[in-house]
Amino acid sequence: MMECAIQTRNLARRYGKKTVINDLELSVPTGSVYGLFGRNGVGKTTTIRMLMGLIRRHGGEVSVLGLDPERDGVKVKSRVGYVPESPEFYEWLSVEKTIGLVANYQKNWDDSLAERLVKDYGLDLKAKVKALSKGTRAKLALLLALAHRPEVLILDEPTGGLDPAMRREFFESVLRALPEQGCTVFISSHLVNEIAPLVDQVGFLREGKLLLTDETENLLEKFKRIRAVFALGQVPERISLAGLLRVERTEREAVITVSEFDEARMLAEIAQLSPTNVTVESLTLEDIFIELLPDSPQ
Numbered sequence: 001m002m003e004c005a006i007q008t009r010n011l012a013r014r015y016g017k018k019t020v021i022n023d024l025e026l027s028v029p030t031g032s033v034y035g036l037f038g039r040n041g042v043g044k045t046t047t048i049r050m051l052m053g054l055i056r057r058h059g060g061e062v063s064v065l066g067l068d069p070e071r072d073g074v075k076v077k078s079r080v081g082y083v084p085e086s087p088e089f090y091e092w093l094s095v096e097k098t099i100g101l102v103a104n105y106q107k108n109w110d111d112s113l114a115e116r117l118v119k120d121y122g123l124d125l126k127a128k129v130k131a132l133s134k135g136t137r138a139k140l141a142l143l144l145a146l147a148h149r150p151e152v153l154i155l156d157e158p159t160g161g162l163d164p165a166m167r168r169e170f171f172e173s174v175l176r177a178l179p180e181q182g183c184t185v186f187i188s189s190h191l192v193n194e195i196a197p198l199v200d201q202v203g204f205l206r207e208g209k210l211l212l213t214d215e216t217e218n219l220l221e222k223f224k225r226i227r228a229v230f231a232l233g234q235v236p237e238r239i240s241l242a243g244l245l246r247v248e249r250t251e252r253e254a255v256i257t258v259s260e261f262d263e264a265r266m267l268a269e270i271a272q273l274s275p276t277n278v279t280v281e282s283l284t285l286e287d288i289f290i291e292l293l294p295d296s297p298q
Helices: 044-051 074-081 095-103 111-120 134-146 164-182 217-224 261-271 286-292
Strands: 004-015 017-027 032-036 060-066 080-083 150-155 184-188 201-206 209-215 223-228 245-251 253-258 275-283
Touching: 004 044, 004 184, 017 044, 017 201, 017 209, 032 286, 044 060, 044 150, 044 184, 044 275, 074 080, 080 134, 095 111, 095 134, 095 245, 111 134, 134 150, 134 164, 150 201, 184 201, 201 217, 201 286, 217 286, 223 261, 261 275
Parallel strands: 032 184, 032 201, 080 150, 150 184
Antiparallel strands: 004 017, 004 060, 201 209, 223 253, 223 275, 245 253
């Protein structure tokens, strides 16, 4: 389980009689930026808390940088940067004292990097944490996660509660930091469009299981929407294609969404239905998210 920066096998977690994570198989390649997408309440935070050793698993295995977070929690935390959805601070401390406090517990803390991030993020060292806006608190949490130069950065819904402008600014801060950090990044979120520019690996979580995982580029090549126009009233009642996800019909058009697009084969098959015009559209990651996870969280 050491080929990947993060890996789980048959991971399980229950709360009472409810199984929240069920045989989760997760592999995050070293050096990748991996986005774990899912609706609210499907187990993203529970998964991350097990990766960090903050809660116990009820089955399976977890490896973070070759370590078991339950047995080697201190080592994992020293090598991993973590930004939870709602970072907790000592509210009465200043930004400067908060940074100093965390620095004392991180042997790899880089003072020069911390100082630069303070400037980049526009943090006021003298300001009390309790006076900070949500967006500024999120930036402070990111600084604390990055300044000890972690090998893995884990972001759990890091922009929860922020308005769109603040979310954009936060992710721009992440983008600025990533090239220099050179670490593996694991982000969980349901805000697909905002994370899409960051990720090169994607996983979709549903009911505690990984529904699909792949490289972002591969997903965008496989998932397509085909628009076939027919003579009035001649839209076929049955359309069968490999990887068919959904067909929407009007009197003259069939809009076909597929997850295994093969241009030559599929266009040849559709041509046999005698359409008057056919176009192929690309999907965004958010489109794919909606196709795979259309319903409300369970």
